[in-house]
Amino acid sequence: MAITRQVITSLLRDGTDALGTRTLAIKIADDSIVSGSLLTVESNHFGILKSRGAVLNVYDTGQYALTTPDKPLLGSIAQGFFGGNSPWVYEVIYVNRSKLLIRTEGIATSAEMAEMAYQVDYYIHVDTKESALDLITHMPFTGHTIDTKEVSDYAGPAIEQSINQIVQVTKMEDINEHIQEVRELVKAHLSDFLKTYGITLNDLKILIMPKDERMRELISLQAMGLTPIEAVRYYLALKMAEKGLVSAPNAAAGLPFNIGGTPTGFYPVGAESGLGGPK
Numbered sequence: 001m002a003i004t005r006q007v008i009t010s011l012l013r014d015g016t017d018a019l020g021t022r023t024l025a026i027k028i029a030d031d032s033i034v035s036g037s038l039l040t041v042e043s044n045h046f047g048i049l050k051s052r053g054a055v056l057n058v059y060d061t062g063q064y065a066l067t068t069p070d071k072p073l074l075g076s077i078a079q080g081f082f083g084g085n086s087p088w089v090y091e092v093i094y095v096n097r098s099k100l101l102i103r104t105e106g107i108a109t110s111a112e113m114a115e116m117a118y119q120v121d122y123y124i125h126v127d128t129k130e131s132a133l134d135l136i137t138h139m140p141f142t143g144h145t146i147d148t149k150e151v152s153d154y155a156g157p158a159i160e161q162s163i164n165q166i167v168q169v170t171k172m173e174d175i176n177e178h179i180q181e182v183r184e185l186v187k188a189h190l191s192d193f194l195k196t197y198g199i200t201l202n203d204l205k206i207l208i209m210p211k212d213e214r215m216r217e218l219i220s221l222q223a224m225g226l227t228p229i230e231a232v233r234y235y236l237a238l239k240m241a242e243k244g245l246v247s248a249p250n251a252a253a254g255l256p257f258n259i260g261g262t263p264t265g266f267y268p269v270g271a272e273s274g275l276g277g278p279k
Helices: 129-138 146-169 172-195 214-223 228-242 248-253
Strands: 002-004 006-008 023-029 038-041 045-051 054-059 062-065 091-098 102-110 114-126 143-148 199-210 255-258 262-265
Touching: 002 228, 006 255, 023 062, 023 146, 038 045, 045 129, 054 129, 091 262, 102 146, 114 172, 143 146, 146 172, 146 199, 172 199, 199 214, 214 228, 228 248
Parallel strands: 006 038
Antiparallel strands: 002 006, 023 091, 023 143, 038 062, 045 054, 045 091, 102 114, 114 199, 255 262
16 A cells, blocks of 8 residues: 555555455555545545544545545544644545455265365455444454455354255265255355354355375266276275285176186176185
8 A cells, every 4th residue: 555645545566456356355554644644446446535443534536635524424423622733633435346256165965974165255345334344343454454254254154054054964975966055054154153144145156075095986886877886996996006905806807816817816796706816
């Protein structure tokens, strides 16, 4: 942020936006911000002027000369005489009204108590000046900024609760059949939760998969039409092939492997095969 000749702006000296794509709000507090300073608000921002804890005004796009209002919008200010000097100490907050992308990740458990990893990507924005006030009122600043990670931390428990509401009573192999139901439930709960902070939820994408990589591969093989036993055999064969073992195709087909006419291993076909290696 540059404060040159008492012009307050959210643009840096190289012309880039200080808020960018990860910052929802940024606070500028400086002794040189006085009554009569020019406040510049870009087209993708809201500007909020505070003094001694009270909100004085909320600005839309444009340039404004800072003046002392008769009454603050929020809070109270005690005026007095301070040796002829103005008691006003100004603080400017810029709120990003652009659409921002947030990602939240976590772990849920299926009906079999298997760990399922989920990833939720969603877009948010602050729509109105009233919403900007709700944001700075209900979400505290960490230092001088409120970023998307902080929003993700706040929204994480609401997302986790919504996902578990369906996933915990659904078998692991059937979860993807209910993904649209999970998405709508998460979207409804998350939208209501974010409204408290003046944040509007635009769109949401959700992905749920087994946390264990082996389980993901086995489920992928079953999705190709293999039975559970066939999927295990093919998984074993793939791992053997990665090690360069020439008996990998036999493991996939459930056939014995012979060297010089002498069987060295047998991969049975059927339910009796179990999960073991060569016999």
